Amino acid sequence: MNLVLLGPPGAGKGTQAKLLEDGHGLTKLSTGDMLRAAVAAGTELGRKAGEIMERGELVPDELVIKLIAERMDEGAAGQGFILDGFPRTIAQAEALDRLLAERNKRVDRVIVMEVDDEALVERITGRFACANCGEGYHDIYKPTKVPGVCDRCGGTQFVRRKDDNEEVVRSRLKAYHAQTEPLIDYYTRQGKVRTVDGMADIATVQKDIDKALDGVCA
Ligand code: ADP
Ligand code: ADP
Ligand code: ZN
Numbered sequence: 001m002n003l004v005l006l007g008p009p010g011a012g013k014g015t016q017a018k019l020l021e022d023g024h025g026l027t028k029l030s031t032g033d034m035l036r037a038a039v040a041a042g043t044e045l046g047r048k049a050g051e052i053m054e055r056g057e058l059v060p061d062e063l064v065i066k067l068i069a070e071r072m073d074e075g076a077a078g079q080g081f082i083l084d085g086f087p088r089t090i091a092q093a094e095a096l097d098r099l100l101a102e103r104n105k106r107v108d109r110v111i112v113m114e115v116d117d118e119a120l121v122e123r124i125t126g127r128f129a130c131a132n133c134g135e136g137y138h139d140i141y142k143p144t145k146v147p148g149v150c151d152r153c154g155g156t157q158f159v160r161r162k163d164d165n166e167e168v169v170r171s172r173l174k175a176y177h178a179q180t181e182p183l184i185d186y187y188t189r190q191g192k193v194r195t196v197d198g199m200a201d202i203a204t205v206q207k208d209i210d211k212a213l214d215g216v217c218a
Contacts, residue, residue, distance in 0.1 A: 001026070001080045001216050002105055004087070004096075006183060007113030009172040010123035010199045012205055014136055016022045016113070017084040019206050029071055030084040033134075038067075038159075053163055056171030058088055058179060065095045074098055080105075088180045089118040093187075108216045111209055113198035117173055124169045131157035142202065 003026070005013040017028045032047040035053060038046035045067075049059045068086055100106050115123070126139035132155030137144060145151050150158075156199045163172070194212035198205060 001108045002083070002100060003213070003216075004083045004107055004110040004187070005085075005113065006110055006187075007066045008115060008117070008120055008176045008180075008197060009129070009169060010115040010120040011115045012123075012202065013084045013113060015124070015142075015202060016111075016205060016209055017082045018136070020082050020209070021212075025079040026082045026209070027079070028082045028084055028204060029068060029072060029086065031059075031086040032069050032084070032086075032206070033069060034071070035059060035064070054168065056168040056175065058175050059072055061089055061091045061095070065099075066089075068096070069099055070192065072103070080108075087183060088175075090182060093183055107187070107190075107192060109194060109213060110183075110192045111212055112184055112193055112195045113205070114195060115198040120200060121169050124164050125166060127164050128158045130155045130159045147206055 001024075003202050004019070005017055007013050014030065014032075017030065020026055035046075035049045039050045039053070040046070049063065053168050063125065064086060068083075072081075083096070108111055123138065124142070126141070127136065128139070129136045130150040130153060131152040133150060135152040136142070137158070148156055150156070163169075184193060186194060196197045196205060196208040196212060200208065
């Protein structure tokens with residue numbers, strides 16, 4: 001089964017993608033993570049994408065489509081994919097349909113996570129992650145169990161994203177409403193959309209997503 005998680009910045013896509021990966025044996029593909037890795041590695045793509053990301057705008061379609069295409073045949077993707085942060089434009093959604101069709105696959109379900117804009121700013125400004133294993137946390141909503149120690153790996157170094165500040169979040173939200181929200185219609189016409197209340201706590205959202213996957217073949 002191939003799933004798309006669709007929602008604004010801070011909606012909880014990364015958090016739920018990780019839970020789905022652990023619980024359903026799916027492979028998470030996150031263009032945000034791939035782009036940040038390219039920026040950190042200083043590749044040509046990273047140099048092109050870095051400034052755009054710092055402004056909170058979208059990286060050009062052809063660059064992210066290429067990234068996804070390269071990853072699609074790698075690793076243990078047998079059970080399917082969870083796409084987190086891709087597609088973000090209609091052109092990307094069309095490219096994804098083509099890439100999957102070439103492999104006799106398709107998008108089976110699109111989970112739309114709804115969260116109010118004000119709550120998103122609070123989520124984004126409190127977000128941090130383990131520098132070692134990447135596990136995501138939040139100052140208030142998902143602190144580490146032991147202060148300063150990663151629950152998953154015991155690491156003690158944490159990172160915050162450069163674009164996770166209020167000003168850049170506003171521009172990311174604008175990009176979401178203008179360029180990504182139209183995808184809800186695109187996938188609704190294909191009968192693939194299920195909406196979940198992303199304002200609920202992490203465990204409740206996880207249960208609601210599981211329910212929204214009922215009837216999708218494994
Ligand atoms: P996205 O990938 O959609 O940008 P994340 O999964 O990184 O979002 O979540 C953004 C922040 O909000 C993180 O710090 C995460 O721990 C926290 N978070 C995720 N889901 C919830 C939730 N349901 N309630 C409260 N905080 C949440
Ligand atoms: P968010 O927490 O906002 O959902 P992501 O980690 O998915 O953040 O993305 C961070 C940034 O990377 C975006 O603001 C954008 O600049 C870039 N990016 C990630 N995925 C895409 C994509 N599919 N298309 C264009 N730009 C992308
Ligand atoms: Zn860790």
